[in-house]
Amino acid sequence: MATIPPTVYQHACETTLHLRNLLPETLQYPKVAIVCGSGLGGLADTIEAEPKVEVAYKDVPNFAQSTVQGHAGKLVFGQIGPSKVPVMLLVGRAHFYEGHTMDLVTFATRVCKVIGVETIIVTNAAGGLNQEYSVGDIVCLNDHLNMAGLVGIHPLRGPNIDDFGVRFPPLSDAYDLELRRRTHQAWKKVGLDKQKRRLHEGVYAFVAGPTYETRAECRMLRTLGADVVGMSTVPEIVVARHSGIRVLAFSLVTNSAVLEAGPRGDDETLQSMSKEELDQHLSQGKANHQEVLDAGRDAAKDMQALVKQILSDLYEA
Template identity: 65%
Template sequence: MAAVTDHAEAPKSPAEVFQMAHEAVDFIRTKIPAEFHRPRVAIVCGSGLGGIANTVRDDEKHAINYSDIPYFPKTTVQGHAGQLLFAYMGDAKVPVVLLLGRAHFYEGHSMELVTFATRVCKVLGVETMIVTNAAGGLNPDYSVGDIVVLSDHLNLAGLVGFHPLRGPNADDFGVRFPPLSDAYDLELRQKAYQVWDRIRPTHSHRRLHEGVYAFVCGPSYETRAECRLLRGLGADTVGMSTVPEIIVARHSGIRILALSLVTNSAVLEPVARGNDTKLHGLTRAEMVAKLSEGMANHEEVLEAGRQAAGDMQSLVQQIVSDL
C-alpha cells in the first residue's frame, strides 16, 4: 500500500531523506523573505494547541500549506491546520517556524514521513524545538488542564521495531547510535519553571509538573489494563506523537523542550466483573454508562486544549523570548 502523501512514497534510503529535505527547504525559501530562511526555534503545535500561532507578531508572518511543500505528508486530524508559519515571536523578535499540526504514525504514514518535518527543520537551521502535545494523564496527581514538562519517555512502538531511525543511518544528520539520556534539555526545563513562576495566573488552579511520556501508536485510546501497565512502567502521561520527532531531532543535534497538556485523565480502575452482584437489576443502558465513565474522546481533548490554550501560549511565548 502506498504511503499516505500527495508527493511521494516513504524514502527508501538516508541519502533520499537528506535530498528530499533539502528540496523541501529550497521550495520553502522561495516563499518566504530571507530573514526567515534560518529560524532559530521550531514549535510543534499539537491537538487543540494551534492557538500558539496567536502569540507571533502580526507585522511579519508567512504561512505555507503542508500540501504545497514537496514530500510533506498530509495531516488528517481535526485540530491540526497543516501549515508552516514563519514569524517573529516576542519583543526580542526571535525568528520562529510554527508547525501547525503534525503527521501521526496511526494515519498510515511511515516513520520516515512522520519525522520528515523534523529533518526539514534541521536543514532550515533550527537550533531548538519546542514540541507540544495533548496527552492523557496517568499520574493520579495530575488534573485536566495541567501542563507537564517532559523529562523522559517510553517508546513502546520503538521497542517493538517501529523506530524512526530503523534502517541504514542517515550520516548527514547524525551518528548511528545516538544517546537519548540527554534528550530533554535540562537548561530548557529549568527555564520552563522559571517562566511559569513569573507568568502563572493567580486565579488559576493549573499546575506545572515534570514527568515521563509514553508513546503508543494509536489511534484507539488505551484500555484500562494498558493504562495500568504504562503507569506501572513509570509513565505519567500517554499519547500518540512527539517521541519520534524528539528522537530524530536529537539525532540531528537539535535541543528539545517538550510540553504535554493533560486533556483527559486516563481510567486505571478495572472494569466491573460480570458476576458483580451490584449489576443486578441494571438495564443495558445503565451498564453501558458504567463502562463509559471517564472514557476519553477527541472532542473533549480539543475542548480541554482550548480552555488551557492561553496559559500554554503565554508559557511558550515567554520561553522563546528568553532564549
Template identity: 70%
Template sequence: MELLNHAAHLYHSFSHLSHSLSEAHDEMLPTAFHRATETVTHLRRKLPQHLATPRVAIVCGSGLGGLVDLVDAEGREEWKYEDVPGFPKSTVVGHAGKLVFGTMSETKIPVVLLVGRAHFYEGHSMDTVTFATRVCKVLGVETMLLTNAAGGLNSAYEVGDIVCLNDHLNLAGLVGFHPLRGQNEEDFGVRFPPLSDAYDLSLRQLAYTSWQQLRTQQPSNRKMHEGVYAFVAGPTYETRAECRMLSNLGADVVGMSTVPEIIVARHSGMRVLAFSLVTNKAVLDSVPKGDDPSLQGLSREQLAERLSRGVANHEEVLEAGKQAAIDMQGLVLRIVGQL
C-alpha cells in the same frame, strides 16, 4: 539430480540478482537529507531573508493550534502542508496542517510553527512522520519546542494541567517502529545516538522560571508538573489494563505522537523542550465484572453508563486544549523570548 542442481543454481542466481537490484534501487533513492534540502530550497525561494533561518521550531499539538497567534502578524508567511514538497496532508480534526514562518516576542526571534503534525496511526511511515523535523534541522533550527495532548496516568494530574516532559517510553520503537530504523543518515547524526540526555535540562529550568512568572502575573489553579511520556501507536485510546501497565512502567502521560520527532531532533543535534497538556484522566480501575452483585438488576443503558465512565474522546481533547490555550501561549512566549 542434474535437473535439481540446475534449478538450485538458477534460484541462487535469481536471489543474488534480486538482492543486487534491491541494493541498487536503495542507492538510487534520495536520502532524507537530500529531500529535506530540496524542501528548504523551495521554501527559501519565497521567504524573506530574516525568516529564512528560524532559530526555534514549535510543534502545535491537538487543540493547541492557537499558539500560532503568538507569531507577529506583520510579515508572517504561511503554507498548507500539501503545498510543501515532502509534507503529507493533515487529516486529523484540530490540526490545521500548515507551516508558519514569522517572528515572536519583543526580541523578534525568527520561528517556524508546525500547526499540526503527521501521525503514524494515519498510515504514514516513520520517515514521513519525522520529515518536518529534518526540514527544521536543514533550515537551521537550534531548538525544538513540542506540544501535544495526552492522557494523564499520574493520579496527581488533573485535566488542564501541563506536563514538562523529562523522559519517554517509546513503546512503538521497542517493537521495531523506530524513526531511525534503516540506513543511518550520516548528514544528520551518528548511527547510535544516546537519548539519556534527550530532554534539555537548562530548557526545563527555563520552563519552570517562565511558569512562575506567568503564575505571578496571571494566577490560576492550573499546575505544571514534570514527567514521563509513553508513546503508543494508536489510533485507539488505551484499555484500562494497558493504562495500568504503562503506569507501572513509570509513565505519567500517554499519547500517540512527539517521541519520533524528539528522537530525530536529538539525532540531528537540536535541543528539545516538550510539553503535554493533560486532556483526560486515564481510567486505571479494572472493568466492572459481570458477576458484581451491585450491578444486578441494572438496565442495559445503566450498565453502559457505568462502563463508559472516564472514557476519552477527541472532542474532550480539543475542548481541554481551548481552555488551557491562554496559559500555554503565555508559557511558550516567555520561553521563546529568553532563548
C-alpha cells in the same frame, strides 16, 4: 541504468529550498520550531503579525498531509518576542496511525534541521496516568517510554542518515535541562503559578494508536513509570536529538486515563441493571477526541504566554 532514489536528506534540502524561496530574508533561517498538537494551533498567535508567511502542508514538497481534526496542517513563519526571534510553527503533525511511514512522520523535523532550527518545542494532548494530575494541567516532559520503538516501530530504523547524526544516538539527555529550568522560571514570571492550572514534570509514554488505551494498558504504563500517554511526539524528539536539535516538550493533560479494573459480569450489584445502565456504568471516564480539543482551547492562552516568555528569556540572555 537504474537511478538511485533521493535520500531523506536530499528531500529535506529540496523542501527547505522551496520554503526559503517563499520567505522574506528575515524569516529564511528560523532558530526555533514549535510543533502544535491537537487543539493547540492557537500557539500560532504567539508570533508577531508582521512579517508572517503561512504555507499549507499540501503545498510543501515531500510533506505528509495531516488528516486529524484539530490539526490545521500548515507551516507558519514569523518572529516572536522583543528580540524578534525567527520561528517556524508546524500547526498540526503527521501521525503513524494515519498510515504514514516513520520517515514521513518525522520528515518535518528533518526539514527543521536543514533550515537552521536550533531548538524545537514540541506540544501534544495527552491522557493523564498520574492521578495527581488534573485535566488542564501542563506537563514538561523529562523522559519518555517509546513503546512502539521498543517493538521495532522506530524512526531511526534502517540505514543511518550520516548527514544528520550518528548510528547510535544517546537519549539520556534528550530533554534539555536548561530549557526545563527556564520553563519553571517562566511559569512564575508570567504569574501562571497563581492560578488553578499546574505545571508538572513527567514521563510520556508513546503508543502507536489510534485506539485509546484499555484500562489494563493504562495500569501497565503507570506501573512502568509513565505519567502521561499519547500517540505522537516521541518520534519527533528522537529525530530531533539525532539531528542535534535541543528539545523542550509539553503535554497538555486533556483527560484522566481510567486505571481502575473494569466491572465484572458476575458482580452482584450489576445483576438488576438494564443494558443502558450497564453501558453507562462501563463508559465512565471513557476518552473522546472532542474533550481533547476543548481542553486545548482552554489552555491555549496559558501555553502561549509560557512559550513566549521562555523564548524571550532564552534569546535575551
